Amino acid sequence: MKVTFYPNFEDISDPHGVEKLLKDLKSRYPRLWALVKEAIKDISRKEVTNLDDYVKTKWVSRLSHVSEPLYEFRIPPRAKGGVVRLYFAYMKDKGSIKIFSGEIKIGNGTADAAKIQSAIQRYREEFEK
Amino acid sequence: MKQINSDNKNELDVIEFMNQQHESSENKNELDYWNAYAKVILESLHLRSKFNFTQSQLAEILKTTQSVISRFENMGRLPSYDFLARLSQAFKDTLGITLSGNFMAVVPLEKQELVARLAKEEKQQTQTFVQGLLDEIISIKEKANLLNLVDANKVIEIDFIGQKKINKINSATNDDLISPVVTNLPERIYAHA
Numbered sequence: 001m002k003v004t005f006y007p008n009f010e011d012i013s014d015p016h017g018v019e020k021l022l023k024d025l026k027s028r029y030p031r032l033w034a035l036v037k038e039a040i041k042d043i044s045r046k047e048v049t050n051l052d053d054y055v056k057t058k059w060v061s062r063l064s065h066v067s068e069p070l071y072e073f074r075i076p077p078r079a080k081g082g083v084v085r086l087y088f089a090y091m092k093d094k095g096s097i098k099i100f101s102g103e104i105k106i107g108n109g110t111a112d113a114a115k116i117q118s119a120i121q122r123y124r125e126e127f128e129k
Numbered sequence: 130m131k132q133i134n135s136d137n138k139n140e141l142d143v144i145e146f147m148n149q150q151h152e153s154s155e156n157k158n159e160l161d162y163w164n165a166y167a168k169v170i171l172e173s174l175h176l177r178s179k180f181n182f183t184q185s186q187l188a189e190i191l192k193t194t195q196s197v198i199s200r201f202e203n204m205g206r207l208p209s210y211d212f213l214a215r216l217s218q219a220f221k222d223t224l225g226i227t228l229s230g231n232f233m234a235v236v237p238l239e240k241q242e243l244v245a246r247l248a249k250e251e252k253q254q255t256q257t258f259v260q261g262l263l264d265e266i267i268s269i270k271e272k273a274n275l276l277n278l279v280d281a282n283k284v285i286e287i288d289f290i291g292q293k294k295i296n297k298i299n300s301a302t303n304d305d306l307i308s309p310v311v312t313n314l315p316e317r318i319y320a321h322a
Contacts, residue, residue, distance in 0.1 A: 004140040019146070026150055026160065031204055034163030035170065037147050042171050044144055045237075053178040057202075076170070079203035098140060 002096035003044050006122050016101045016118035025104060029082055036075050036084050068123050082106040087119035165228045170202055175238055176220040190219045234263060
């Protein structure tokens with residue numbers, strides 16, 4: 001299964017952009033970077049509908065409070081050292097998933113509503129094409 | 130799970146992007162350092178799911194507490210050798226731990242049952258059987274390379290699970306090298322012209 005992300009070619013410093021998140025992760029949180037990279041490589045070897053292990057262990061869950069079929073990939077699910085949340089959707093025709101936005105969360109706290117809103121907006125743009 | 134349709138060309142492959150970032154990174158050594166840790170966490174996660182263990186059940190087997198397992202899975206605790214050894218035992222020696230892994234292959238989880246059964250049929254230890262498969266496939270690749278079968282226009286796909294006996298490739302003649310013909314190859318090896 002291919003794993004792609006929503007790029008922002010116009011503004012690579014876009015605070016909601018996945019590139020920026022990954023670059024920040026690489027330079028500031030190498031341990032988390034390694035886990036995110038390996039987790040994405042791992043799911044890319046699986047079928048699009050076969051993320052059962054991740055669902056079962058609560059790494060992947062549906063964003064229940066939004067109407068769009070968006071999912072959250074928490075890597076790892078809970079950690080004082082930080083958690084990466086990636087918001088994605090399943091792309092039926094390509095057998096792939098696409099990441100629309102994400103965030104690095106350090107310490108306690110809930111998900112950044114703006115990042116989820118951004119994922120919803122990008123999902124709608126994708127869906128309406 | 131609901132899925133959406135898309136024909137958007139404006140998208141990037143995450144793995145390609147991350148590989149590129151990783152290789153060109155100033156702190157590449159530090160990133161590499163954490164790879165093995167990340168891999169063992171994910172493998173442990175899949176095995177815990179396969180064995181249907183909760184964190185508490187696994188903790189009980191390892192004679193530790195659930196919070197230790199949780200901290201390990203969440204990268205909050207660097208595992209000791211003792212912890213890894215006990216973890217591997219809990220998963221019936223199926224945990225494939227390696228620090229660098231450039232020359233190591235791991236049988237995919239979904240194929241492990243099949244490989245174990247084939248090894249049993251051949252009255253071999255699983256590890257010996259797997260090593261044999263690897264040796265054979267390397268040998269085939271080597272021969273294919275000598276026969277000039279692998280180039281930009283010809284691809285050899287090899288699925289080595291389930292095929293133990295490898296038939297001998299006919300010795301190469303000059304004609305073969307110009308227009309390679311492979312005979313007596315096992316069914317699972319396909320040469321696409």
